[in-house]
Amino acid sequence: MEDLLEIRFHGRGGQGAVTAANILADAAVREGKYAQAFPHFGAERRGAPVVAFARISTKPIEVHSRIERPDIVVVLDSMLFELVDVTSGLKRGGILVANSKRNPGIEGDYKVYCVDATGIAMRKGLVVSGWPVVNTVMLGALSKATGIVSLDSLAEVISSRFPEDVAKRNIDAMKSAAESVHTC
Amino acid sequence: MERSMLRVKQKRVALNSNHAVAYAVRDVDVDVIAAYPITPQTTIMEKLSEMVANGEIDAELIHVESEHSALSAVVGASAAGARVFTATSSQGLELMHEVLHIASGMRLPIVMAVPTRALSAPISIWNDYSDLMNTRDTSWITLIASTAQEVYDSIIQAYMVAEDPRVLLPVMVAYDGFLMSHTYEPLNIPEDPTAIRELVPRRDRITLDIDKPVTMGTITDPRWYYEIKYQQVKAMQNASLVLKETSKTLHEVLGRKYEPVEGYKMDDAEVAILTYGGLFGTVQEAVDIIRDKGLDIGAIRLRQWRPFPSEELTHLMHDIDTIIVIDRAISYGASIQGPVALEVYPIAARMGVHVFSVIAGIGQRTVLEKDIMGIVNKVLDYLDQGVIPLRSIYWGVRGGE
Numbered sequence A: 001m002e003d004l005l006e007i008r009f010h011g012r013g014g015q016g017a018v019t020a021a022n023i024l025a026d027a028a029v030r031e032g033k034y035a036q037a038f039p040h041f042g043a044e045r046r047g048a049p050v051v052a053f054a055r056i057s058t059k060p061i062e063v064h065s066r067i068e069r070p071d072i073v074v075v076l077d078s079m080l081f082e083l084v085d086v087t088s089g090l091k092r093g094g095i096l097v098a099n100s101k102r103n104p105g106i107e108g109d110y111k112v113y114c115v116d117a118t119g120i121a122m123r124k125g126l127v128v129s130g131w132p133v134v135n136t137v138m139l140g141a142l143s144k145a146t147g148i149v150s151l152d153s154l155a156e157v158i159s160s161r162f163p164e165d166v167a168k169r170n171i172d173a174m175k176s177a178a179e180s181v182h183t184c
Numbered sequence B: 001m002e003r004s005m006l007r008v009k010q011k012r013v014a015l016n017s018n019h020a021v022a023y024a025v026r027d028v029d030v031d032v033i034a035a036y037p038i039t040p041q042t043t044i045m046e047k048l049s050e051m052v053a054n055g056e057i058d059a060e061l062i063h064v065e066s067e068h069s070a071l072s073a074v075v076g077a078s079a080a081g082a083r084v085f086t087a088t089s090s091q092g093l094e095l096m097h098e099v100l101h102i103a104s105g106m107r108l109p110i111v112m113a114v115p116t117r118a119l120s121a122p123i124s125i126w127n128d129y130s131d132l133m134n135t136r137d138t139s140w141i142t143l144i145a146s147t148a149q150e151v152y153d154s155i156i157q158a159y160m161v162a163e164d165p166r167v168l169l170p171v172m173v174a175y176d177g178f179l180m181s182h183t184y185e186p187l188n189i190p191e192d193p194t195a196i197r198e199l200v201p202r203r204d205r206i207t208l209d210i211d212k213p214v215t216m217g218t219i220t221d222p223r224w225y226y227e228i229k230y231q232q233v234k235a236m237q238n239a240s241l242v243l244k245e246t247s248k249t250l251h252e253v254l255g256r257k258y259e260p261v262e263g264y265k266m267d268d269a270e271v272a273i274l275t276y277g278g279l280f281g282t283v284q285e286a287v288d289i290i291r292d293k294g295l296d297i298g299a300i301r302l303r304q305w306r307p308f309p310s311e312e313l314t315h316l317m318h319d320i321d322t323i324i325v326i327d328r329a330i331s332y333g334a335s336i337q338g339p340v341a342l343e344v345y346p347i348a349a350r351m352g353v354h355v356f357s358v359i360a361g362i363g364q365r366t367v368l369e370k371d372i373m374g375i376v377n378k379v380l381d382y383l384d385q386g387v388i389p390l391r392s393i394y395w396g397v398r399g400g401e
Helices: A017-030 A078-082 A117-123 A135-146 A151-161 A164-180 B017-027 B042-053 B067-079 B090-095 B097-105 B148-162 B194-199 B225-254 B279-292 B310-316 B339-351 B369-385
Strands: A004-012 A034-039 A049-057 A072-075 A095-099 A111-115 B010-015 B032-035 B060-063 B084-087 B111-116 B141-144 B171-176 B185-190 B261-264 B271-275 B297-302 B304-306 B322-327 B354-359
Touching (some): A004 A078, A004 A135, A017 A034, A017 A151, A072 A078, A072 A135, A078 A095, A095 A135, A111 A135, A117 A135, A135 A151, A135 A164, B010 B017, B017 B042, B017 B148, B017 B171, B017 B185, B017 B194, B032 B042, B042 B060, B042 B084, B067 B084, B067 B090, B067 B097, B090 B097, B097 B225, B111 B148, B141 B225, B148 B185, B148 B225, B225 B304, B261 B279, B261 B310, B271 B369, B279 B297, B310 B339, B322 B339, B322 B369, B339 B354, B354 B369
Parallel strands (some): A004 A072, A072 A095, A095 A111, B032 B084, B084 B111, B111 B171, B141 B171, B271 B322, B322 B354
Antiparallel strands (some): A034 A049, B010 B185, B141 B304, B261 B297
C-alpha cells in the first residue's frame, strides 16, 4: 500500500456516501492503519449530488483539509456521470469504481472498474423508501478492486453498526459486489 | 496528586470529534446536560441523547427552547451542585453571550464544547473561529484542540480544571466545526471509565443549599463589585498553574502530553508560523516542504487561548526573528485584525520579533499546504523590501490586497 491514499465518494443525498466513507475509515483503523473520513457538508438534501472523503495511511495523518487530488474515486450513482465531473483532480493512473454495468464514458489515464451495484442492492433487499442503498455494495467492489481494506474488516464494521438482519444483507451484497466487479 | 497514577488500559477506536466529546462526557459521569441543536454541534447532543436513553449515562438531559436557556439551565444546575455539560456553535454561542458572563461571574465549573463555525450574516454553516473569538473577554478558560484525541482528553481536563477549588471557572473546549467535528479519525479511549472518574473526584464547593442558604450573583454596589471581578483575574491566573498540573496527570494516566503552546521544528527556526485548531496539521506539512527548500522555519500551535500562555510563548519564540500568525477570525477595524495576532504582538514587541498577521480560512475557504507556502513567500517579499505592514494580510480572498 502507498503511504497515503486519498479517496473521494460521489453520491446523492440519502444514498449513504458519507456512511461509506465512515465505514471505510473505521475498517482501516481496525486493521491498525491510520484513517480519516469526512463529508463535504453543504446545504445537501435527499437526491442532490454529494461528496464525501477518506484518507488511509500507514502513518499518522496530520492534515484536516479537503482532498483536491484523490487517488481513488467511487461513484455511487450512474446518473451522476452526466451531472458531475467525477474525474476532477483524480491523479493520472488513478482508480475509478463506478456503479454502472459498462464504462460510463470515462476517458483518460485511469483504471475504471464497473459493478452493477443498483442491481445487487435490489436483489439483496437493500431498499429504503423505494431507493436502492448501494454504499456497502460499492465498498465491496472498492475492496476487491484496490485491496485498500479487507472484506472481513468491512464486515466487522457493518456488524458493529447495524442490527443483525440488516448487517447480514449488507455483507451478502458486499461480497456479491466483490465477486462481480470488473474492469471496464 | 500525591499517589502516582497508573497508566490506564485503552482501546483504539474511530470517532469524529463530536462523538469524542460525547464519550468524554460519559466517562466523567455528568449529572445534567442541556443543549439546543445547531449545526455543526448537533451530533454531540444526538450521541449524548442516545447514551442517556440506553442507560450509558445516568444524567438529566434537558431539551430547551434556545441556547440562552441551555446555558441558563446548566447555570442553575451547576449552582445547585450538579456536574453539568452543554455545547453549541456560532449563533448559538452568540445567543448565550450574556449568560457566559453570568456563568463565570458566579464561578460555576461548567464545561462546554464549541465546534466552531462562522457567524451570520450571510448565513454560513461552515467553519471559522469568529464565534469563539467573540467570547474572548467572558472569563471562560478556553482550550483549542487539534485532533479528536485531544478533544476527548481536553474535555476530561476541562472538568479537572474547572472544579479545582483554586479555579472555579467555566471551560470551553473548541475545535474546527466540520473539519474536525465531522471527521472520523483514530483515537484511544479508556476501556473502563473508572480511571477517568478518579481524575475528577466530587469536591465540595459553595452551592445552593436550603440548609445553608446563600445568594449568588446578587446586585453588588461600587464598594465591592471591583473586588469580585479581581477574584476572577486571580482565578484565571491560578488556572495556568492548574492546567499545567492536570496536563502532567493526564500524561501519566493516558500517556498523552499537552502544552499550552506546542512547537514543531522550532529548535533552529528563524521564522515561525503560529496557528490553532485543525489547521496546525496542514501547517506542519507545509513546514516540512519549506524546510526541504532550505528555509529554517518552524510552527507553533496555540492550545490554551485563555489564560493566554505569555511565558511559554516567550520561551518558544526566543530564537526567531519573524512570526506569522494565521487567524481564522476577523477583528473588524482593529490595528491588526487577527485576534490571536493582536495577543502575540505585545510579546513579540518586547523581544524585537516581527509579527505578520494573516487572515485565512474564513467561512471554511480551503487552506492547503500550497496556501501556507504562498503566505510564507509573501512574508519573505515584505521582509526583502523591509516593510512590516501594520494591518493584516487577507489570504485567498477575491479583490483582497
